[in-house]
Amino acid sequence: MQTEKMKNFDDIRPLYDSEVPSVIQSLVNDPYFRRATEPLIRPLTWEMFSRSMMACRTIFDFQRSIIHPFMKQLIAKTTSELSCVGFEKYNDGSSHLYISNHRDIVLDAAFLNILLFDRGTDTCEIAIGDNLLIYRWITDLVRLNKSFIVKRGVSVREMLDTSRHLSEYIFDTIANRRQSVWIAQREGRAKDSDDKTQTSLLKMLTLHNSAKPSEALRSLDIVPLAITYEFDPCDYLKAKEYQLKRDNPEYRKSQADDIENMRTGIMGYKGRVSFSFGNRINDTLSQIDPETGRSEVLEIAREAIDREIYRNYVFFPINYVAYDLMEKSNTFSAHYTDKDRQFFENYIAGQIAKIEIPGKDHAFLREKLVEMYGNTVKNFVSVT
Incomplete structure (x- = not known):
């Protein structure tokens, strides 16, 4: 059931199960969605695919019946191996904030969720920038797949309220709804692979409890995640x-450039792909003196995340x-x-x-x- 608290997040949250049938109906009827999807689903016909879509009544149905088989087919075609290291440390039903380096616009989070799904673990919610939501059907599709929206195109005056709103959503998702979340360590991909966590990201994550930044970060149980693609298409x-x-x-x-990057990243050959889970940073955060200033707390957290990502590359x-x-x-x-x-x-x-x-x-x-x-x-x- 939708609570009053969750209603506050209607502008950024993923879909509820109750919203799934109507959104799928809208997608199936959208000629632009069909045009984009039809080449990717072969040998299935559009009629077969749309029937499978219409049979989904929940988010889980959609991920199991549509996303999972599509991704497994994609993995078979575009990778020689998709491996996972260190996940056993977190396979205990608890919820975490996975912060990773960012290589591919679409597949970083998609591959992670396939790895979780195949290990019988609940998939995580995915942070996605609104700059990528070029068409209505893309917005509907990502919200069906447990994505929440990071608003980037806001004025300087609105930025603090927008960031606090996002921080509160992420905290509520992890601490209260016990649902894990994935977010990239920076806005946009590190195009030269020099992966550095943005301090502004960590600052946003503390805004739900801004007076106690170290406590705010500890409440999210941050797990650094190193993603490696042998070849970047x-x-x-x-x-x-x-x-x-x-x-x-x-x-x-341009928007056309973004679409070309998404298409190339999805369909191009990636060779061996590895996801390596580092150690949670709460041990480091718990050693910080309560009187330490915000800037120093954020710098300690940033260094801890980067260190775990660097040492876990494959x-x-x-x-x-x-x-x-x-x-x-x-x-x-x-x-x-x-x-x-x-x-x-x-x-x-x-x-x-x-x-x-x-x-x-x-x-x-x-x-x-x-x-x-x-x-x-x-x-x-x-x-x-």
Whole structure:
């Protein structure tokens, strides 16, 4: 039943089970949803797929009957392996805030929920920025899949109230409704894979109990999560964006660019994908003196999250090759062969060949692509 408290979150929350049938009806009748979905569901026909959609009466039905089989098919086509390390520490029915590095617009959270689902654990709610909700059908679809909305396009004057509202929702979800939540460590992807938790994110998370920031963070039971893709299908799009921004500081991605990134990330080959759960940071937070100021608390929390993400990366030969190319060293030469190095060089050249922009700067694009695969090792080295 919808409580008065939950009504306060109607503007950002996922759907209730009672809302599922009408939203699915709307989706099935939406020609834009059909156009986007039909190529992805083959060999199913639209009629078969829409019947399966209409049979769903709850969020769980939708995730079990629609999302899970689609994602398993996608995983089989676009990855060679999806693995999970360290989850057994959290498979006790308790609720957490998973904070991870951010590689893919759609799949970071989608893969996490498949891993949870396959382990018989309740899926988590997903934070998604409203800048990605380009069409009504996308909004309906993500809210069906347990996503709540992070409002980004608000004025400076509205920002504090919006952030407090979000903080209260996340706290209520974890502490009162006992539902885990996933959120990225920063707004937008770290396009060079130099993963750093934004202090502004942690500040937002404390606003439900702003007078006691350390206590506010402890109440969320934060678990850092390291996500590694062997290959990032969007790497060349990210490199392209770097040059466009370098050449024109006013450059901004369009909605079409966002859609291209989402489509490429979903359908492109990712090789081996790993999710590694780090240690919760509550032990670190509990050692903070109660008189410590907010800024210092946030910095301690940020460093703890980053440290856990860095030390839990999973590396592949191309990451070690990239690091040695970046550093002009042979530090990790024992972890790859000459064949691995040549493969990576050929891979980078092939990705650069996909980029079509005026004044294409091959050396700059190569540098950025190498950084995307080497910076994770660089960050690992920094904490070990």
